[in-house]
Amino acid sequence: MVYLKLETFHLERFQSKWEHIVNYNLAESGVQPFKLEELLGDREKIEIMNRFLGYVQTNGSNSLRANISELYQDACEENVLVTNGSSEANFLVAWSLLEKGDEALVMLPNYMQIWGLAKMMGGTPVPLWLRENEGWRIDLEEIKEKVSHKTKLIALCNPNNPTGAIFDQATLRGVCEIAEDFGSWVLCDEVYRGAELEGNKTPSVWGIYERAITSSGLSKAYGLPGLRIGWIMAQEDVINRLWSYHDYTTICTSAMSDYVANLALEAENRERILSRTRRILARNWPILERWFDNHSEIFRYTKPKAGAVSFARYNLDINSTLIAEKLAREKSVLIVPGDHFLMDGYVRIGYGSNVELLEKSLVLVGEFFKSLQGK
Template sequence: MKVPRFGVEEWLNVHEQSASYDLASVSIRSMALDELFALTQTDGSAFFQKLQKTTLNYGWIEGSPAFKEAVAGLYERQSPDNILQTNGATGGNLLALYSLVEPGDHVISLYPSYQQLYDIPKSFGAEVDFWHIRKDLNWLPDLDELRRLIRPNTKLICINNANNPTGAVMDRAFLLELVDIAQSVGAYILSDEVYKSFDDSLEVPAICDLYDKGISVNSLSKTYSLPGIRVGWVAASPILCQVFRDYRDYTLICAGVFDDMVATLALQHQEAILQRNRELVQTNLKILTDWVDQEPLVSLIAPAATSTSFIQFHLDQDVEELCLSLLEETGVLLVPGNRFDIPDHARLGYCCDTATLQKGLGLLSKFLKKQV
């Protein structure tokens, strides 16, 4: 089994630690434990005293009962038995793909999206067709194209919602059409849902709540600002979860006891975290869109109040060379769009510290003026 290099992660692995102004990360500004404790009104001393007395064995294999109950509460139709803890959303995606995809299967994947969702099925011997996002549709894909791609033997449709890198969101009406198309041939839908939209005008249900063959993957990394604990989950029907359990024993066994404790604390107080992050998204998105409005060399289809955005440069330069020069001269880090097979664009994560965003955008403008 061979897989190509993971374009985005390869870029970040090489350059992230050298950046002074990281506008590449698409988590909402990560929290330290002291901020988490303050937000959740938790006595940190009591938390660590409990940890000190907790045996660091394998813990709860599928996630603690409290964790599973908290995650189930995020959905309309899921119970704790429908939740399996994973090593981040990457672990959840891998679990679902490893469990379902076999050589010769037909898979349709949104493209571009998170690279796992198309290159892992290819590595398992599946035939993968791309369902392309379209700029003229505000970075959404065309459902009629999906109807042309679907086959009687299509096994799986992979999406991420909101989309990485653009921040475009499939709403309830769109998803219901998608489910109808999948249901017509009995295909599964795997939906990576790590980016929450804070646009209150949009209704964005989880795919597992709309379809009995829908598989929702999520984590604490993006929406909940805790990527460092590497905790995610899969939410799916009891039948699918039973299939996943067999494969999960080969890929994870369990997450860490400490990680489960932190994840459970965050999810039990998710409203406080979501309010913190809503304010940051709204504040920083306005800063970004105001900057784009006054920057003649950049344009943007604004994301649906998610933490990732995809700007376009109006310059006749290779975008990866441009991003490398930007980093070397200013310390500002973006992800070049060629890593998503879309030239002239770059992923810009605007939900960092507000001061970092403002400084980084200012330096980016000065840099762009030198390129003309």
């Protein structure tokens, strides 16, 4: 039985309330989005104007699914279901798997969607903590202690939001081996994959285990959140099952988005887009790092390995939600309180915007925290 009793998604509520009101938004976890103009050449501009605004193939057009499958080793279009954002992808997986009495082991801190959905489906989310003093790593021993025959799902986020940690292939294998012993599914949200600050692309959980499911999309590493394109990668029978759940949510994505996403994921464009993301991260991180170092009496941080966010601990005895709301009201700057990741005492600061906005916002955030300190 599905309960669907709403559990407020505090991060999304907070951002929805403030992000279009404030002058400086550092709550965004992706890089500065593209303009449509930057993606379309002359031929594509004509093509898009001549497209019928009909329904697209409801699991995603064949060419888009083929392009998505190329992001994964030994995958084909039958392994892909296109969704409206990775948030719909996560929703469909949770809805199709979780029932009353089930447990979902959920990596924390994390984007809290699966946490809330597990409760809404009548299940119980169980925390798997990443700890800053251990380098935000996955503790396989903790998973072994907490997993049981009630564990329907183990939910990971790699690269992790909000810490920017990356988990390697051996760790993912370790998680899947534990899951296999209990017949549990592993869902890995990989929407930040491709947004690494340095080094290789984050490994995917795809292909490691029969019951491993990947959710992802174009919102973060690709800088295209307004397209609302996400996807699920799984074994073909799982995809077919999830497709029938998709019939009840949004049927299909928009025809325009399918077209633009397809273009963005063509091999050449894809590399150009991901290089731009990495350039933005490499350019902006030193700005935030310098700012942290200049405020080291207040903030402690671990350098993120991926994603346009940093999760920093602050040295003040004030609740993080109070801080973020006061900052938005008084300085018109939006950051995310650690409360939204069940970790009060931290704030998440996004650094993927343009340099001018980032620098101006950080001056304001610095002034604000100093005033809280009573300086």
